[in-house]
Amino acid sequence: MNNLYKKHCLKIKDLTKHEINQIINLAEVIKKARNKKQEIKYLKNKKIALIFEQESTRTRCSFEVAAFEQGAQVTYLGAGNTHLGYKESISDTMQVLNRLYNGIGYRGIHHNNIKILSHYSKIPIWNALTKKYHPTQLLADLLTIKENTINKSVSEITLAYVGDASNNIANTLLELALIIGFKLHLVAPKEYWPKSDVIQKMYKTNKKKFLCTENIKEGVKKADFIYTDVWVSMGDKKNEWDKKINLLKKYQINQKLLSYTKNYNIQVLHCLPALHDQNTIIGKKCSTLYNLPDGIEITNEIFQSHKKIIFNQSENKLHTIKALMILTLKKNIDYISTKQTNI
Ligand code: CP
Ligand code: NVA
Numbered sequence: 409m410n411n412l413y414k415k416h417c418l419k420i421k422d423l424t425k426h427e428i429n430q431i432i433n434l435a436e437v438i439k440k441a442r443n444k445k446q447e448i449k450y451l452k453n454k455k456i457a458l459i460f461e462q463e464s465t466r467t468r469c470s471f472e473v474a475a476f477e478q479g480a481q482v483t484y485l486g487a488g489n490t491h492l493g494y495k496e497s498i499s500d501t502m503q504v505l506n507r508l509y510n511g512i513g514y515r516g517i518h519h520n521n522i523k524i525l526s527h528y529s530k531i532p533i534w535n536a537l538t539k540k541y542h543p544t545q546l547l548a549d550l551l552t553i554k555e556n557t558i559n560k561s562v563s564e565i566t567l568a569y570v571g572d573a574s575n576n577i578a579n580t581l582l583e584l585a586l587i588i589g590f591k592l593h594l595v596a597p598k599e600y601w602p603k604s605d606v607i608q609k610m611y612k613t614n615k616k617k618f619l620c621t622e623n624i625k626e627g628v629k630k631a632d633f634i635y636t637d638v639w640v641s642m643g644d645k646k647n648e649w650d651k652k653i654n655l656l657k658k659y660q661i662n663q664k665l666l667s668y669t670k671n672y673n674i675q676v677l678h679c680l681p682a683l684h685d686q687n688t689i690i691g692k693k694c695s696t697l698y699n700l701p702d703g704i705e706i707t708n709e710i711f712q713s714h715k716k717i718i719f720n721q722s723e724n725k726l727h728t729i730k731a732l733m734i735l736t737l738k739k740n741i742d743y744i745s746t747k748q749t750n751i
Pocket of ligand 2: 537538539542575576577637638640641642679680681
């Protein structure tokens, strides 16, 4: 039974563990079929609108390529391309989009906007990132973690997220950890911890499997995966940069920090884009301004030695977004899988 049919995905908590497994399992099947050039097109004649009010490389491209490869058509609506919220209310715009499209991918800063969209929507809405949550990223990350976890199940791993633990990736990880049951350590300066009620709830429901600490050694010890993200997110105010970077400086993913894991097989995740060298305008500027010559949130040395898994995270967005779109747009789908293991 496909309970995902017609469902919105605004946050990970919108999905049950069973539904997350359905998405990951279908993504695995499609990934294999695509590699063998035997992919079945489930989305013929479907029309997808992508409303992206913020910049994106991998999420936008993953939605578009996923739709193309599945036989669907896409309309991309970038910032300033529609009347949405400026000359036309979200509810009126949705009256139009409901009649034209089968599903909508939305990226914007204010999570409330996607909530309003979904309220007026008769078609599935997929969150392609808001300042609060980034569920399509974490589905890809979960597939990547599954592919790279050996001799234990994903629910037995320890993932240490190091950096800005108040951002959309950390918020989404918190929800995912509760659903899947893996151990989550948030390692960050107190100023960038999640809200205190969220922390209390985590300790209450998952005491043995949750830690929020400023102490790097304690936080990363025995981790299987270290996950980081940019220190300054889209939508962060410019006047916060100095404070943020100065406080987060000592949480940089570098050789010394990885040595504290005492795990020679430690794997490093990054949702990207990453500031790991001076080949970007911001990377160069931050490097000089904050005296971080080897990289900002991650050193180039560590990025280069873990880039295979990091770019697999990116590629897996294609497969997981494809699976999410198929399962929310098709009532019945038959797919043959030889070996499917649930998380
Ligand atoms: N990780 C991620 O969402 O990347 P983009 O901003 O390039 O979509
Ligand atoms: N926290 C980052 C994630 C980018 C994919 C941001 O919101 O900018």
